[in-house]
Structure formats: structure tokens, C-alpha cells
Amino acid sequence: MVKPGTPPPSGKPTVAPTTSPLASAMMAKRVPYKVSQEEAADYVKPSQLPDDAQSTVREQLRGLLGYLNVHHHGLKRGAKVYRFQQSTENYGQYDLGTGAITINEDVHQRATKFMSEPTNPKYRKHADDASTLIHETIHAMSPMQSKAYDGHGAFIEEATTEILARKVMRDKFQIPDEHWCDDDGTPSGSYGEEIHSLNQIVSSVLGQHAPIAHQDVYRLIEDAAAKMRQQSQVFDRKNRYVRHFANNLELPPHLFTGLDANAAAARRLQIVSDVSAEVERQHHDWQG
Ligand SMILES: [Zn+2]
Numbered sequence: 001m002v003k004p005g006t007p008p009p010s011g012k013p014t015v016a017p018t019t020s021p022l023a024s025a026m027m028a029k030r031v032p033y034k035v036s037q038e039e040a041a042d043y044v045k046p047s048q049l050p051d052d053a054q055s056t057v058r059e060q061l062r063g064l065l066g067y068l069n070v071h072h073h074g075l076k077r078g079a080k081v082y083r084f085q086q087s088t089e090n091y092g093q094y095d096l097g098t099g100a101i102t103i104n105e106d107v108h109q110r111a112t113k114f115m116s117e118p119t120n121p122k123y124r125k126h127a128d129d130a131s132t133l134i135h136e137t138i139h140a141m142s143p144m145q146s147k148a149y150d151g152h153g154a155f156i157e158e159a160t161t162e163i164l165a166r167k168v169m170r171d172k173f174q175i176p177d178e179h180w181c182d183d184d185g186t187p188s189g190s191y192g193e194e195i196h197s198l199n200q201i202v203s204s205v206l207g208q209h210a211p212i213a214h215q216d217v218y219r220l221i222e223d224a225a226a227k228m229r230q231q232s233q234v235f236d237r238k239n240r241y242v243r244h245f246a247n248n249l250e251l252p253p254h255l256f257t258g259l260d261a262n263a264a265a266a267r268r269l270q271i272v273s274d275v276s277a278e279v280e281r282q283h284h285d286w287q288g
Pocket of ligand 1: 135158
């Protein structure tokens with residue numbers, strides 16, 4: 001659940017997370033219950049935003065993300081938005097247990113500046129911070145329950161959450177996909193490796209049936225990332241969550257050319273199974 005933004009104060013783009021998402025999700029849950037105040041103070045000092053600021057942030061984000069038609073699993077329950085009082089190694093995190101979003105205060109301030117004036121070139125460098133806030137908010141709407149946030153389940157959650165955050169940055173703030181890629185077009189930045197791996201997996205499974213362009217595969221995954229969050233069903237098993245992703249891939253018709261209805265249905269099922277199995281095989285011990 002950790003996503004790095006622009007590290008203060010150097011302004012360098014994204015850095016690799018220094019805490020694994022799993023550890024961080026646990027950490028977020030442990031703070032209120034199991035860790036002493038002094039221990040907690042070593043790594044996180046959340047302060048709740050004032051009520052009016054809370055609802056402003058929530059409403060802004062809801063408005064911003066409304067066009068995705070995502071089912072508001074978490075935000076609907078009135079999840080709180082927190083900010084860190086001081087810089088920590090984490091830039092943002094989402095607590096699956098309570099639905100609380102915690103954002104590094106510097107990241108939060110820069111994200112707010114960017115979102116209030118996205119076309120102002122002065123604030124353009126804060127795009128990564130805005131994407132961090134959006135990424136954590138998308139987690140807050142996830143149909144995945146905390147038990148499923150493990151291994152390949154966590155892998156799918158992080159990759160698809162980041163893909164959606166990038167989509168929002170593109171659709172709403174005109175930050176092109178290339179902003180989050182290396183010069184050769186390979187996804188980079190936060191969870192770039194995971195996005196790249198997911199592209200490769202879906203590409204290779206679909207490629208066994210018919211040729212498909214990489215760009216088309218990315219769009220299929222992006223659409224699935226939104227669709228899988230538009231339903232009211234929730235998931236507490238990682239295998240089911242991964243299969244839920246695969247089920248939501250809108251497979252292009254040319255994959256089924258020449259097949260009758262039964263054969264097409266069988267192929268569809270095979271593709272869903274193969275994508276799910278390959279994600280599990282490659283990422284069953286994923287830890288961020
Ligand atoms: Zn995350």
C-alpha cells in the first residue's frame with residue numbers, strides 16, 4: 001500500500017519504496033492497536049485533517065474519480081484522510097483495516113497545489129505527488145479485503161491500482177503515459193516493474209491464440225483495472241481476486257475468429273485460467 005511520491009526536498013522523481021507494501025499495510029494496522037505510542041512515534045505520526053478539510057479532500061477525490069464509476073467500497077464508509085506530521089520513509093499508505101488514507105504532509109501539500117492548478121508549469125513537477133494521493137484513494141475503493149492482500153493478490157492490487165492512477169493522471173491532468181515510462185516505453189516509476197510484468201503475462205497468454213499489439217494489451221488491462229472495481233462483490237481470497245481481474249479482461253473478438261460459441265467460451269475460460277495461473281506462478285511470493 002506504499003507508494004512513493006516525489007521525495008522531499010530533492011524533487012527527484014519516484015524512488016523505490018523502502019518498506020514493503022505488506023509490511024506497511026501491517027504497520028498501518030498495528031499502530032493503533034499493538035505498538036506502543038513511543039514505538040509508533042518512531043515511524044509514523046499521523047494527524048487527522050480537520051473535519052472540513054477531510055470532507056473537502058474526500059469530495060474532491062470522489063468528484064475526480066467519479067467518471068471511473070468505481071464502487072466506493074472504502075470511501076463510502078467515511079474513511080478518514082490523515083497526513084503525516086513529519087516526513088517519513090513512506091509517502092502514502094492505505095490501511096485495509098480502517099480504510100484510513102495516510103499521506104506524507106509534504107506530498108499532500110504538493111498534490112493539492114498540483115490538483116488546484118494542474119496547468120501551472122510551476123506545479124507540474126508535483127504530478128507524482130498527486131498520483132500518490134490518487135493511488136491511495138483508489139485502494140480505499142478496492143473490493144479486496146485485507147486477507148487477500150498477500151503474494152499474487154497484493155501484486156494484482158498494486159499493479160492495477162497504479163495503472164488506474166496513471167489513467168486518471170492522463171485523463172484529468174493530461175500527464176501522458178510516457179511520463180511513467182523509460183525512453184524505450186517500458187513502464188517505470190512506482191510499481192513500473194509490476195505493470196511491465198502484468199503486460200508481459202497478458203501479452204504472452206493472448207499471443208498464444210492470435211497476435212496482439214502491446215499497446216492494445218495495456219488498454220485491456222487498464223479497462224479491467226476499472227471494471228473489476230465497479231462491482232459490489234468483495235474478495236477475501238487472493239486467488240479469487242486475481243481471477244476476478246482476469247475475468248474482467250474484455251478479450252478482443254479476433255481471438256475467437258472461426259470458433260463456434262462453445263469453442264469460444266472454452267477459449268475464454270482457458271485464457272482466464274492461464275492468466276490467473278501465470279500471475280500466481282510468477283508472483284506468489286510477491287512482497288513489493
Ligand atoms: Zn499501493
